[in-house]
Amino acid sequence: MKYALLIYKAGSSRDLLSSEAMKQAGDALEAKIRALPNVSGVVRLRGIEAATTVRVDEGRTLLTDGPFVDSKEFLGGLFLLDVANLDEATAIAARLQEHDPSGLAIEVRPVVE
Amino acid sequence: MLEDVFRNEWGRVLAALVGLLGDIELAEEAAQDAFATAAERWPRDGSPDNPTAWLIATARNRAIDRIRRERNLAAKTEQLRWAMVNTSEETMDETTTFPDERLELIFTCCHPALALDARVALTLRTLGGLSTEEIARGFLVPFETMSKRLTRAKHKIRDAGIPFAVPPDHLLPERLEAVLAVVYLIFNEGWSSGRVDLATEAIRLGRALTELMPDESETLALLALMLLNDSRRAARFRDGELVLLDDQDRSLWNEQQIGEARVLLQRALALQGGGPYVVQAAIADLHLEEPRDWHEIALLYGVLGRLTGSPVVELNRAIAIAETDGPEAALDVLDQLALDDYRYVHSTRADLLRRLGRNADARLAYARALELTQTDPERRFLEGRLSELRPSSPTDWDDFWTYTLNELKESLERDSRGNE
Incomplete structure (x- = not known):
């Protein structure tokens, strides 16, 4: 089955880490993801301060500065994973978080095929 | 009579069908079909030699027919692919041998990716063979709520790819713990509310688990624990009032159940079991002795407290x-x-x-x-x-x-x- 693994980061732990440490943690995570078999579409996102949300209301386009969902956690990146079942996907999601100081949570979502 | 046979066969039949068809909802429909056919035919023509195999074969063949009929429906194509990969084109009958896959089913139903109340309901529905109506009554929720809960859980299993398998060794201890916790919760729900059916159901599930995992000390101990507590059922209430253990009429205790529990506990101890259920069963057993050995009881609560870190256990040690x-x-x-x-x-x-x-x-x-x-x-x-x-x-x-x-x-x- 194909799963999208959505990597969320907690805003609070982001504040605790220096931006350099954040970047290093992100690089290390990306390297780990790229080293996995059966991975595709690895995407790393810039921070929510760079986000713009687009809505169309009665033909009028409305742009809002910031993410659609404003919360303490934000989506930091995602990738696609092709494995046999949910247990394999969650095991990988757990392994990726070992020794990661940035306070991650990974949401595992099956992809419509 | 026939109803008893059905209750006993349901889990086996459903588990085999999930294995063959790869989908709990489809398996459930097919099983219901087969049981309905049996209810019609068996009283008239006599029961088959191997009722389990007859039910599985009949249900499987019905399901394949049904999928074929609905072949054009996009939603069914995936299921058909599954069913065809897993079962040959030939018709199966009661001489076909089907493995017992109830263990796979219970691990699926108690998967931690499901909400707790869904695990409980699903286990009672699939392994226990209770109807949605009965489960709803057991947990005092409206039928609609329970029905939705079950459907959502079945869909999550299918859509999220929760495996139909006994977990690999490195996951087994924590997954087994999750399974036992579900059974224990069902028992306790019946115990604290006095709704007898749920306690009986939990004991049935416990028996099935010891049958399927005869060498797991915690599984044996959980059944022992439930039997020991349930043995005092008739003595626990007098005219609707709660009766404390020391005031209970011991002649109302079910000695046969206590005996069975003690054998189970001995087996668990012989397996070097020292998990929380073994300790709890040992404590429950000590509480039935007269006079009670409070030193030993305090000691075991100490052990249990260290295993669980629970302040409630500490209260009991006090x-x-x-x-x-x-x-x-x-x-x-x-x-x-x-x-x-x-x-x-x-x-x-x-x-x-x-x-x-x-x-x-x-x-x-x-x-x-x-x-x-x-x-x-x-x-x-x-x-x-x-x-x-x-x-x-x-x-x-x-x-x-x-x-x-x-x-x-x-x-x-x-x-x-x-x-x-």
Whole structure:
């Protein structure tokens, strides 16, 4: 089955880490993801301060500065994973978080095929 | 009669069908078809030699027919692919051998990616063979709510790719714990509410598990624990009022069940089992002895406390200490506990104070316990204590049982929060 693994980061732990440490943690995570078999579409996102949300209301386009969902956690990146079942996907999601100081949570979502 | 056969066969048949068809919903429909056919034919033509295989084969063939008929429907193509990969084109009959896949099914139904209440309901539906209606009644929720809960769980299993398999060795201990917790919750739900059916169901599930995993000490011990507590069912209530263990009419205890439980516990101990269910079963067993060995009980609560880190266990150790070292020593232990919302802390404290002759303090503690009480028999019981301050047994194993339920439920709900 194909799963999208959505990597969320907690805003609070982001504040605790220096931006350099954040970047290093992100690089290390990306390297780990790229080293996995059966991975595709690895995407790393810039921070929510760079986000713009687009809505169309009665033909009028409305742009809002910031993410659609404003919360303490934000989506930091995602990738696609092709494995046999949910247990394999969650095991990988757990392994990726070992020794990661940035306070991650990974949401595992099956992809419509 | 036929109904009994059906209840006993349901789990086996459904599990085999999930294995063959790869989808719980489809398997359930097919099983229902086959059972309906059996209900019609068996009384007329006689039961087949191998009822389980007959039911599985009939259900499987029906399901394949149904999928073929609906071949053009996009939703069914995936299921057809599954069914065809897993079963040959040939028609199966009652001479075909089907492996017992109930273990795979229970691990699927108790998967931690499902919400706790869904795991409980699904296990009762699939392994226990209870109808949605019966489960709804058991948990006092509307039929619609239970039906939705079950459907959502079945869809999550299918859509999220929750495996239909016994977990690999490195996952097995924690997954087994999750399975046992579900069975234990079902038992406790029946126990604390006095709704007998759920306790009986849990024991049936426990028996199935010991059959499927005869060498798991915790599985054996859980069944022993349930049997020991259930053996006192008839003695626990008198005219709708709760009767404490020491006041129970021992002639009403089910000696045969106690004997069976003791054999199970011995087997668990022979397997070098030292997990929380083994310790709890050993404690439950000690509580049935007369006189009770409070030193041993206090010791085992100490062991259990270290295994679980539970303040509720510590409360019960305090109760045992009251017996060996006196109420004063027990109050010292109680004072260390951060459990102000548990009514049993207050009823225990009240009892200890009463025994020390501090009646005014005791009344305050009973009043606080009453404030926190949720069920009517308990309320009447505490009111009786409050009005009389009557001397009686200081403790009750039954109480522990109820605390543990609340605690387990809360911890599991914490764990599975976010699944909703």
